[in-house]
Amino acid sequence: MANAPPSNLLDESLGDTSGVGRMILVEDCVETSGAFVVHHLLKRALHPHSSDAVVFLSFSHPFSHYDRVLRKMGCNLSVQRDNKRLLFFDMLALDHLDRDRGKTSEDILIALYGEVQKAVEVSRSYETRHHITVVIDDVSLMEVDANGSSDLVLDFLRYCCSLTAQFGCSLIALNHGDVYSIVDQPNLLLQLEYLADIVIKIEPLATGLAKDVHGQLTVTNRNLRVDSGKSRSRVHNFQFRIKDNSVEYFYPGSKT
Amino acid sequence: MVMAANKPRSGSFSRNFGAASSSVPSIPGLKHGPNGTMLLSSGIPDLDKILGGGLALGSLVMVMEDPEAPHHMLLLRNFMSQGLVHHQPLIYASPATDPRGFLGTLPNPMVSKDDKSRVHETEQEKGLRIAWQYKKYIGEHSSESHRDGKSEYCNDFDLRKPLERHFFSWKQIDCVSLKESADLAAFHERCSSFLSQANQNNGNITGGRIAIQSLCSPQCEYSNREWEMLSFIRSLKSVVRLSNAVAVVTFSPSLVSTTFSIRLQHLADTLVSVKAIPDEDKELAKLLTGYKDMVGLLSVHKVARFNTQVPTILETTTFSMKLQKRRSLVLECINQAPVDGATGSSYASSGSCSGSSKTGSFDF
Numbered sequence: 001m002a003n004a005p006p007s008n009l010l011d012e013s014l015g016d017t018s019g020v021g022r023m024i025l026v027e028d029c030v031e032t033s034g035a036f037v038v039h040h041l042l043k044r045a046l047h048p049h050s051s052d053a054v055v056f057l058s059f060s061h062p063f064s065h066y067d068r069v070l071r072k073m074g075c076n077l078s079v080q081r082d083n084k085r086l087l088f089f090d091m092l093a094l095d096h097l098d099r100d101r102g103k104t105s106e107d108i109l110i111a112l113y114g115e116v117q118k119a120v121e122v123s124r125s126y127e128t129r130h131h132i133t134v135v136i137d138d139v140s141l142m143e144v145d146a147n148g149s150s151d152l153v154l155d156f157l158r159y160c161c162s163l164t165a166q167f168g169c170s171l172i173a174l175n176h177g178d179v180y181s182i183v184d185q186p187n188l189l190l191q192l193e194y195l196a197d198i199v200i201k202i203e204p205l206a207t208g209l210a211k212d213v214h215g216q217l218t219v220t221n222r223n224l225r226v227d228s229g230k231s232r233s234r235v236h237n238f239q240f241r242i243k244d245n246s247v248e249y250f251y252p253g254s255k256t
Numbered sequence: 257m258v259m260a261a262n263k264p265r266s267g268s269f270s271r272n273f274g275a276a277s278s279s280v281p282s283i284p285g286l287k288h289g290p291n292g293t294m295l296l297s298s299g300i301p302d303l304d305k306i307l308g309g310g311l312a313l314g315s316l317v318m319v320m321e322d323p324e325a326p327h328h329m330l331l332l333r334n335f336m337s338q339g340l341v342h343h344q345p346l347i348y349a350s351p352a353t354d355p356r357g358f359l360g361t362l363p364n365p366m367v368s369k370d371d372k373s374r375v376h377e378t379e380q381e382k383g384l385r386i387a388w389q390y391k392k393y394i395g396e397h398s399s400e401s402h403r404d405g406k407s408e409y410c411n412d413f414d415l416r417k418p419l420e421r422h423f424f425s426w427k428q429i430d431c432v433s434l435k436e437s438a439d440l441a442a443f444h445e446r447c448s449s450f451l452s453q454a455n456q457n458n459g460n461i462t463g464g465r466i467a468i469q470s471l472c473s474p475q476c477e478y479s480n481r482e483w484e485m486l487s488f489i490r491s492l493k494s495v496v497r498l499s500n501a502v503a504v505v506t507f508s509p510s511l512v513s514t515t516f517s518i519r520l521q522h523l524a525d526t527l528v529s530v531k532a533i534p535d536e537d538k539e540l541a542k543l544l545t546g547y548k549d550m551v552g553l554l555s556v557h558k559v560a561r562f563n564t565q566v567p568t569i570l571e572t573t574t575f576s577m578k579l580q581k582r583r584s585l586v587l588e589c590i591n592q593a594p595v596d597g598a599t600g601s602s603y604a605s606s607g608s609c610s611g612s613s614k615t616g617s618f619d620f
Contacts, residue, residue, distance in 0.1 A: 030518060030521045032567070033561070033567065035561075039565055061497075062497060065562060068564070069565050093498070144483070144490045145487070145490070147483050148482075148483035148486075176518070179518050180515070182514045182515055209569050209570075209573070214567060214569070242567060244566055
C-alpha cells in the first residue's frame with residue numbers, strides 16, 4: 001500500500017496508517033474547530049496513490065460544503081463519489097425522512113449501521129480496494145439524533161469498531177471536547193478516548209485568537225508497537241495555521 | 257476581502273474594497289459573499305461589516321442573551337425590520353402570548369436626508385476622537401458607508417420611529433407564540449413549510465428570515481426537555497441550510513445547563529453574545545472613552561464558515577453598542593481613555609483597540 005510520504009508534522013505524528021483497524025478521535029471546542037483535521041484525513045484517504053475507500057457520515061454539513069473545501073485542497077470529491085471510492089451519507093437530509101415516519105432513534109441508528117455495513121461489504125468486494133475508512137462528522141450531533149442516549153451512540157461506534165477487525169477498516173470520529181468537560185461522571189468522550197488508538201486534540205492558544213497561529217494540536221498516539229512487543233504511547237504537540245489549500249504545522253516558537 | 261470587510265468603524269486603516277461592491281445586488285437585499293455564499297444584511301451596518309459583509313444564506317445565527325437586559329431584542333428588531341424593508345418573508349416566534357405586538361416596536365429606516373447628515377456627524381465626531389495622524393483616512397471611510405446606503409443592501413434604522421405601515425402590507429409575516437405549543441414539532445413543521453414556500457418563489461432567490469426570541473425561556477412547556485430543544489435546533493439548522501433563509505435564535509445560557517449551552521454554541525454557524533454594562537461603574541467609566549453613550553457590549557465568538565475551512569479571525573471580538581443620537585444602533589471598537597498626564601504619547605489614544613474591556617493600566 002503506497003501512501004504518500006509524510007509531508008507535514010501531522011502526518012508524521014500519525015505515523016504509518018497503512019496498518020488496519022485503527023480508530024482516530026478528533027476533539028475540538030467552540031473556539032477552534034477541528035474540521036480541518038477531518039478534511040486532511042479525508043484527502044489522505046482518497047489520495048490517488050492509495051486504494052482506500054471512504055464511507056462518510058455527515059451530520060453537520062451538506063455534500064456541497066465538503067466538495068468545495070476539498071476541491072481547494074486539490075481533491076475532487078464529486079469524481080471520487082462517482083468512482084464509488086467515496087460513499088457519502090448526508091444525514092442532514094436523511095434524518096428528516098426517517099423522523100417523519102415515526103421511527104425511534106434506535107431504529108434510525110440500527111438502519112444507519114446496516115447501511116454502513118452494506119457499504120463496507122460492497123467496497124470490499126472490489127478487488128482493488130484494500131482498506132476502508134469510516135468518517136463520522138460529528139458524534140455529538142449523532143447524540144442529538146439519538147435523543148441524548150449516549151449508549152445508543154456508543155453501541156453504534158462499537159459496531160463500527162468491530163468492522164475494523166472484520167474488514168480492516170479505520171474509523172475517524174470528530175467530537176467536541178468542551179461539551180463533556182463539566183460532567184464528571186463517565187461520559188461518552190471518555191469511552192471514545194478509550195476506544196481510540198490516536199486522539200487528536202485541538203485547542204485555541206491560551207493567549208487567545210491570533211491571525212498567524214490559529215491554535216494548537218496535541219496528538220496522542222497509543223499502541224505504537226516497539227520491537228519488544230510492548231506498546232507505548234507518544235505525544236506530539238504543535239501549532240497550526242489553517243489556509244484554504246493546506247494547513248501549516250509548526251512547533252511552538254518556530255514560526256518565522 | 258473578508259479581512260478588509262471585518263473592520264467596523266474603528267477609525268483605523270481600512271481598505272476600500274471596491275471589488276466586493278462591484279458585484280452587488282442583482283437581487284435587492286442580497287449580495288455575493290466569499291466562497292460562493294450569498295449574504296443578507298443583519299440590519300445593523302456595523303455588524304455586517306464585522307461579520308464580513310452580512311449573514312450567509314443558510315446559516316443559523318445564535319445570540320446569547322444577557323439574563324438581565326433585553327439587548328438581544330435590539331438585534332432582533334433590526335434584523336426583522338431589514339427583512340420587511342426588503343420584502344423578505346419573515347417568521348417570528350417568541351414566548352410572549354401575543355407575538356404580533358412585537359411587530360409594533362420595529363424601527364423604521366432613516367430617510368436618506370437624515371442619513372447624509374448622520375454620516376456627516378460621525379465624520380465630525382471622528383475628527384475629535386481619532387488621533388490626528390489618521391485624519392486623512394476619514395474621508396475614505398465615510399464615503400464607503402455612504403455607498404452602502406445607496407445600494408440599500410443595508411439600511412440605518414431609527415429606533416424611535418415605528419416601522420411604517422406599508423411595509424407590513426407585504427404578504428408573508430407569520431407570528432408564532434411558543435408559550436401555547438406543548439412541543440416544538442408543530443413549530444418545526446411551520447418553519448419548514450414556511451421555508452419551502454419561500455423557496456418556491458418563482459425561482460427567484462429572495463432570502464427569508466426566521467427570528468426566534470428566547471428559545472429556552474421557562475414560560476414554555478418544553479423548556480425542561482433539553483434534548484427536544486437541541487433536536488429542534490438541529491433540524492431547524494438542516495432545513496435552513498438547504499434553503500435561502502437565515503435563522504436568528506436567541507437564548508439565555510444562564511437558564512440552561514452548561515453542557516446544553518455549549519452544545520447549542522456548537523450548533524450555531526455564527527455565534528454572538530450581548531451583555532449590558534452597569535450604569536454607574538466608575539472604574540469602567542474611567543477606562544473607556546464614550547462610556548456614557550454605551551448601552552452594552554457585543555462579542556462575536558464564531559463567524560459562519562461555509563465552503564471553507566479557514567476561520568475568520570477578527571481583529572477584536574468585543575464591541576461596544578451605542579445608540580447614536582438615541583436613534584440608531586452603532587457598534588464601535590472599545591477605546592481606552594487616554595491616561596492623564598501621559599502627554600504626547602500617541603499610543604494611548606490610537607493603539608487601544610483592545611479586545612478586552614478589562615485591560616488594566618498600560619505597561620509601556
